[in-house]
Amino acid sequence: MFSQLDWHVKSGELWQIKGDNGAGKTSLMRAIAGLAPQSLEGRLSVLADFLFLGHKAGIKSDFTAIENLRLHLGDAQNGDERQLNDALATVGLADYRDEYAYRLSAGQQRRIALARLFLVDAPLWLLDEPLTAIDVDGVAIIEACIDRQVRNGGSVIYTSHQPLKLQLSTSTLHLRGKGQSPYVS
Amino acid sequence: MYRSVFGKVLVRQLLLAFRRPAAVLNPLFFYGVVVLLMPLGLGPQQSVLSQFAPGLLWITALLAGLLSAETIFRGDYDDGALEQLLVSGESLYLASLGYVVAHWCLTGLPLALFSPAFGQLLSLPDEGLGTLAVSLALGTLVLSAFGCVGAALTMALRRGGMLLSLLILPLEVPVLILGAGVVERAVNGMPVDSLISILGGLSLLALALTPLAIGSSIKISLEV
Amino acid sequence: MAWTWFHRLGSSPWIYRFSGQLLRYLLPLAIVLVVAGSVWGLAFTPPDFRQGNSYRIIYIHVPVSVVSLAGYYVMAIAGAISLIWRLKVADMAMRVAAPIGAAMTFLALLTGAVWGKPTWGTYWVWDARITSMVVLLFLYLGVFALYEAYDNKALASKACAILSLVGTVNIPIIYKSVDWWYSLHQPASIKFTGGSTIDPSMFYPLLLMIVAVYCLYTCLLLMGLRLTLLETEAKTAWVKKEILGES
Numbered sequence: 001m002f003s004q005l006d007w008h009v010k011s012g013e014l015w016q017i018k019g020d021n022g023a024g025k026t027s028l029m030r031a032i033a034g035l036a037p038q039s040l041e042g043r044l045s046v047l048a049d050f051l052f053l054g055h056k057a058g059i060k061s062d063f064t065a066i067e068n069l070r071l072h073l074g075d076a077q078n079g080d081e082r083q084l085n086d087a088l089a090t091v092g093l094a095d096y097r098d099e100y101a102y103r104l105s106a107g108q109q110r111r112i113a114l115a116r117l118f119l120v121d122a123p124l125w126l127l128d129e130p131l132t133a134i135d136v137d138g139v140a141i142i143e144a145c146i147d148r149q150v151r152n153g154g155s156v157i158y159t160s161h162q163p164l165k166l167q168l169s170t171s172t173l174h175l176r177g178k179g180q181s182p183y184v185s
Numbered sequence: 186m187y188r189s190v191f192g193k194v195l196v197r198q199l200l201l202a203f204r205r206p207a208a209v210l211n212p213l214f215f216y217g218v219v220v221l222l223m224p225l226g227l228g229p230q231q232s233v234l235s236q237f238a239p240g241l242l243w244i245t246a247l248l249a250g251l252l253s254a255e256t257i258f259r260g261d262y263d264d265g266a267l268e269q270l271l272v273s274g275e276s277l278y279l280a281s282l283g284y285v286v287a288h289w290c291l292t293g294l295p296l297a298l299f300s301p302a303f304g305q306l307l308s309l310p311d312e313g314l315g316t317l318a319v320s321l322a323l324g325t326l327v328l329s330a331f332g333c334v335g336a337a338l339t340m341a342l343r344r345g346g347m348l349l350s351l352l353i354l355p356l357e358v359p360v361l362i363l364g365a366g367v368v369e370r371a372v373n374g375m376p377v378d379s380l381i382s383i384l385g386g387l388s389l390l391a392l393a394l395t396p397l398a399i400g401s402s403i404k405i406s407l408e409v
Numbered sequence: 410m411a412w413t414w415f416h417r418l419g420s421s422p423w424i425y426r427f428s429g430q431l432l433r434y435l436l437p438l439a440i441v442l443v444v445a446g447s448v449w450g451l452a453f454t455p456p457d458f459r460q461g462n463s464y465r466i467i468y469i470h471v472p473v474s475v476v477s478l479a480g481y482y483v484m485a486i487a488g489a490i491s492l493i494w495r496l497k498v499a500d501m502a503m504r505v506a507a508p509i510g511a512a513m514t515f516l517a518l519l520t521g522a523v524w525g526k527p528t529w530g531t532y533w534v535w536d537a538r539i540t541s542m543v544v545l546l547f548l549y550l551g552v553f554a555l556y557e558a559y560d561n562k563a564l565a566s567k568a569c570a571i572l573s574l575v576g577t578v579n580i581p582i583i584y585k586s587v588d589w590w591y592s593l594h595q596p597a598s599i600k601f602t603g604g605s606t607i608d609p610s611m612f613y614p615l616l617l618m619i620v621a622v623y624c625l626y627t628c629l630l631l632m633g634l635r636l637t638l639l640e641t642e643a644k645t646a647w648v649k650k651e652i653l654g655e656s
Contacts, residue, residue: 033272036408052272056265062204071197073190073261073270073280334575338568342558351554352572355547356579359586366593387582394578398571401492405567409559 004181007173011048011123014150014168015157019175019182025159026055028175029128032157048155050124055132057113061102065093068101068112069119087115091141106133114138117145125149127158139164190275194283195290201260202291212249212292213299219245220303231308238307239317239368243361246296246321247328250357251350253292254332257284258340262406271407277400284399285326285333285392293325309372316371319381324364326388330395331356337402341409360387422647424498425638428631436628442621450614457611463527464611470520471615472622473513474542478580480510480626481545484552485577488570498634500566501641503573504556505633509626511549518542537591541584548576 005028009015017025030036031044033052059068069084088097091111101109110133117125130142143164146156150168158164175182202209223241227233261267270280300321301314309317335353339345367380450468457464484506491500521539522532533539552569559565642648 033268035268035271050272052269054265054268056263056268058261058264058266058269060201060260060264060266062201067200071193071200073193073197073266073273073275331575334572338555338572339558344558348554348558351547352551355544355551355583356575358544359579359582362586362590366590369593395575398575401571402568405564405571408564409561 007182007184009124009155009157011155012150012153013155014146014166014170015155015173016164016170017157017159017173017175020177023175023177025175026128029126029157029159030054033126046124048123049121050126051116051120051122052126052128053113053116053130054128057110059101059109059112061109062100064098064100065104065112066097069115072116083119087118088112090118091115092137107135107138110134111138111141114142114145117149123154125154125156125158127156129159129161131160131162131164189279190270191279191283191286194280195287198284198287199290202287209291209295212253213295215249215252216245216296216299216303219248220306223307235308235310235372238304238309239313239372240365241307242300242303242309242317243321243324243365243368246293246300246325246364247354247357247361249296250292250325250328250332251353253288254329254336254353255339255346255349257288257333257336258403258406259336262340267403268407271404277403278396281333281337281396281399281403282392285330285395288333289326289329293329294322296325297322309368312374313368313372316377316381317368320364320367320384323381323384323388324360327360327391328357330388330391333399334395334402337399337406339406341406360384363387419496419498421497421638421642421645422651425635425647425651428635432628432631432635435624435631439621439624439628442617442624446614446618446621450611450618454611454614455608460528463524466520466524468615468618470517470524472619473520474517474538475619476622476626477510477513477517477542478545479623480506480513481548481573481580482577483630484510485570485573488566488573492567492570492574498638500570501634501637502630503570504566505630505637507549507552507556507569509629509633511546511553513626514542514546514549518546535591537588540591541587544583544587545580548573548580552576 017028019025027036029052032046033050033054034046035052058072060071063071065088066084069087085094085097088094091114093108093111093115096104096108101112104112114130114134125146127142127146131139134142139162143166146158146164147166147168149156172185173182174185220242223237224234227237258267261270271277297318300318304314304317331353334356335349336345338352339349342348363380363384367377367384370380371377447468451465454465456462484503487499487503487506490496491503518539521542525534526532552573555572556562556565556569559568639648639652
């Protein structure tokens with residue numbers, strides 16, 4: 001996909017990965033998350049606990065919003081019921097707590113996945129296209145989320161086709177496709 | 186709330202199934218339909234049916250397990266839940282065990298519970314009914330375990346269905362032989378304890394070892 | 410000492426040359442053994458008092474049956490090594506072992522059927538050993554089909570390694586259960602000539618043929634391995650040097 005990448009992410013840093021379609025953004029994200037060790041030659045060490053939000057968010061349409069948080073297969077440290085409710089309220093789904101996910105819109109389902117950002121205490125966030133299907137209010141929620149995470153000393157790596165409005169210094173990793181080495185700005 | 190990932194997967198799978206109750210009944214319906222085909226294909230004579238009943242009932246259980254296996258990981262693969270499971274660093278061994286046990290609860294166990302009724306339909310002598318239920322309850326654990334292995338290996342493939350049967354049916358030969366054999370012995374009034382123990386041993390072996398293969402296969406399938 | 414070996418096993422040119430050296434001796438040996446064993450078995454052993462000359466097919470049937478079972482273990486062990494130590498050679502060995510083993514199994518079934526016609530009056534009998542062989546063939550075919558189904562061949566190898574390991578644990582259970590099944594349903598008229606009743610004059614050539622087919626199997630495996638090595642590393646310098654001659 002791409003070659004020669006020497007890249008370090010420290011805590012408190014915000015990174016955006018940019019590149020055309022097929023440049024390897026998602027592959028890189030998945031490799032960092034440990035989902036594609038085969039496709040990677042070289043050394044990759046992820047020293048922090050992390051949270052991964054991919055294209056597919058793991059939302060079950062036959063579960064209610066709250067059940068989707070409660071029975072989520074990912075995070076080891078599930079919050080108690082009150083924390084789950086708070087997280088749903090923060091992403092604006094308080095009224096839809098017991099609604100089946102198949103009755104919710106794509107954007108609302110995506111918000112359930114976003115609610116996990118408030119439940120897991122991970123120093124590193126990997127957000128692959130977090131804005132997909134999200135409306136303006138939702139974008140604001142994500143921006144606030146990322147802001148809080150970075151200010152608290154955590155780091156965020158994200159990919160996005162839409163620009164995020166953030167009051168933080170963002171570093172960018174440009175992937176340039178086949179055979180070309182990426183550069184940082 | 187659910188301390189181990191085993192419990193979480195189990196509760197999740199069961200809850201998902203019961204949200205669509207028809208899906209829980211599907212294996213039973215399938216079993217019933219196939220049993221209906223037997224007298225139509227073999228003729229209605231009780232002597233013929235009762236002679237073949239142990240084998241037929243067991244082969245049908247194999248097919249029921251096979252058909253339901255394809256969907257074990259389908260949903261969780263498509264919507265990204267498996268990805269989240271792998272990323273979380275939870276024990277894949279325990280999660281896989283959860284999938285196996287959940288599949289058994291949803292197919293093997295109900296089949297075993299209702300099998301005496303199906304046995305009656307095929308004129309299985311009364312002496313064999315209890316043994317049929319017990320052998321199915323134990324043997325279908327092995328079927329669920331192999332079903333999960335096959336499903337984990339093929340979930341990322343477009344044409345998984347036929348392939349799945351080629352992968353797991355040969356592995357299930359011992360269970361079929363033992364299961365049908367033990368019922369036949371019961372019908373003939375011979376002791377069955379030792380064979381039931383062997384079936385139990387096989388299911389424990391399958392429960393202990395297959396989660397290793399299932400876990401590794403999940404990892405492979407997520408890379409595709 | 411052990412580690413230098415391990416290092417060498419990771420080096421494709423070394424394996425290519427070493428297997429070439431090995432084949433230089435092993436291949437003629439295999440051919441001589443196969444010819445000698447066949448001639449001895451087919452021409453210089455006494456006819457069986459019950460089966461006449463038709464029994465002579467055991468000089469092919471038994472060796473390929475034995476090797477086809479061993480071949481599954483070779484495949485599974487190679488797969489396990491490639492899974493655990495990520496050794497490329499082991500991965501290739503597994504891929505090469507699958508078709509050879511499947512071919513041997515098929516040959517065993519075919520010769521068994523040919524043998525069955527004069528002996529039992531039918532090409533096919535659900536005898537315990539034949540049935541086990543059929544299951545083995547399907548285990549091989551499963552590995553085959555799985556490999557073909559994956560687009561990403563690196564992942565395909567891993568998946569096949571897992572499947573063949575599952576099969577390996579299961580094979581003894583399958584064989585035992587099929588034996589038991591046959592004893593349960595055995596028709597009284599058919600009895601297999603057990604190994605203990607075979608006359609030494611027939612047994613020694615059989616032993617020779619088993620050794621010969623093992624040698625042949627090893628040769629085929631090595632040749633396949635060399636071919637796969639060249640194929641996968643076609644663009645490297647050592648292959649060009651090897652193929653286009655010294656320079």
